[in-house]
Amino acid sequence: MLKLRINKPFDLENTITCGQIFRFKKNNDDSYTVILSDRVINVFMDKEYLCVTSNNEEDLENVIINYFDLNNDYDKIIDELVKNDKKISNAAMFSKGLKFIKQEPFETLIEYIISANNGVNNIGNSLNLIAQKYGKKVIFENKEYYLFPNAKDLKDVSLEDFRNCKVGFRDKYLKEVIYKINNNEFNLDLLYELDDNEALKVLMEINGIGPKVASCILLFAYQKYKVFPVDTWVKKIMKSDYNIEGEENIRSYAKKTYGNYSGIAIQYLFNYSRNNKE
DNA sequence: TGCCAGGCCTTCC
DNA sequence: GGAAGGCATGGC
Numbered sequence: 001m002l003k004l005r006i007n008k009p010f011d012l013e014n015t016i017t018c019g020q021i022f023r024f025k026k027n028n029d030d031s032y033t034v035i036l037s038d039r040v041i042n043v044f045m046d047k048e049y050l051c052v053t054s055n056n057e058e059d060l061e062n063v064i065i066n067y068f069d070l071n072n073d074y075d076k077i078i079d080e081l082v083k084n085d086k087k088i089s090n091a092a093m094f095s096k097g098l099k100f101i102k103q104e105p106f107e108t109l110i111e112y113i114i115s116a117n118n119g120v121n122n123i124g125n126s127l128n129l130i131a132q133k134y135g136k137k138v139i140f141e142n143k144e145y146y147l148f149p150n151a152k153d154l155k156d157v158s159l160e161d162f163r164n165c166k167v168g169f170r171d172k173y174l175k176e177v178i179y180k181i182n183n184n185e186f187n188l189d190l191l192y193e194l195d196d197n198e199a200l201k202v203l204m205e206i207n208g209i210g211p212k213v214a215s216c217i218l219l220f221a222y223q224k225y226k227v228f229p230v231d232t233w234v235k236k237i238m239k240s241d242y243n244i245e246g247e248e249n250i251r252s253y254a255k256k257t258y259g260n261y262s263g264i265a266i267q268y269l270f271n272y273s274r275n276n277k278e
Numbered sequence: 279t280g281c282c283a284g285g286c287c288t289t290c291c
Numbered sequence: 292g293g294a295a296g297g298c299a300t301g302g303c
Contacts, residue, residue, distance in 0.1 A: 019284070112284090115283090115284065115285085116283095116284090116285040116286060117282090117283065117284095117285045117286075117298080117299090118283060118284090118285085118299090118300080118301095119282080119283040119284095119300085119301070119302070120283080120284085121283090121301070121302070122283080122299095122300060122301060122302085123283095125300095125301085126300090163299085166299080166300060166301085167299080167300090168298075168299025168300055169286095169287095169297090169298045169299050169300095170286095170298095170299080171299090173286090207286085207287080208285090208286070208287085209285095209286085210285060210286050210287090211285090211286095212284070212285060212286085213284095213285070213286085216284080229284070231284045231285090232284075233284070234284090270284075274284085
């Protein structure tokens with residue numbers, strides 16, 4: 001078992017359950033089983049130690065540090081944010097220890113296309129069905145798990161096949177984007193090179209990807225922290241706490257106030273707004 | 279039953 | 292270019 005001493009704030013539960021990832025399970029012993037791109041892990045906190053087991057122990061420490069972004073100094077980021085906006089400190093303290101999980105780009109792309117007008121339960125269910133049918137099986141603790149397939153694995157999946165995975169009307173979006181990737185009409189690696197606005201533009205040329213989905217992909221898979229989604233929860237808290245209404249006004253305020261860390265600030269506000277109900 | 283879920287596309291002015 | 296309606300599915 002890998003034991004990592006954590007000396008900065010780290011909220012494992014909030015990080016896993018706050019809606020950035022969908023393929024995880026909470027176990028009876030309060031540990032979490034999470035399916036990463038290349039392995040399955042079981043994680044829990046034991047005092048100041050993060051404890052991890054996996055079906056694949058190779059380079060596990062680096063994989064975990066990278067996945068949970070453990071070396072990034074969020075305290076410093078929060079200090080910066082609070083310096084420019086005292087009012088965000090409640091939301092930042094509420095989300096203290098929340099890390100941005102570094103997700104695999106292709107899976108993230110599919111995840112957030114499916115997320116449009118959908119519930120968290122349905123999203124996870126569909127992703128698991130896709131993985132079960134087309135992903136690689138791995139055994140961990142005597143149970144079967146399925147890694148998420150890549151674009152090649154999904155090359156011949158039909159609209160009807162996707163419908164059977166309960167993705168509903170998003171079937172055609174998935175088929176189209178997978179076709180484009182396999183025929184070199186769209187390259188996920190290119191997004192690393194582009195600046196934020198170009199990357200957003202390229203993503204939004206794909207059917208099924210609008211500003212919200214594109215922002216989530218760039219934030220969660222590419223660590224483009226300047227990019228941020230504005231949804232109903234963000235609108236709600238910006239109105240009540242900042243007296244700012246309208247998406248454009250929210251965008252210009254966030255850019256001006258939070259700068260390079262707008263995505264992180266907005267995620268804190270989102271998390272606070274959504275989970276701190278009265 | 280009806281509404282909503284971290285939207286987006288198409289159609290119609 | 293902006294508003295309105297439609298869209299699969301499941302949870303409440």
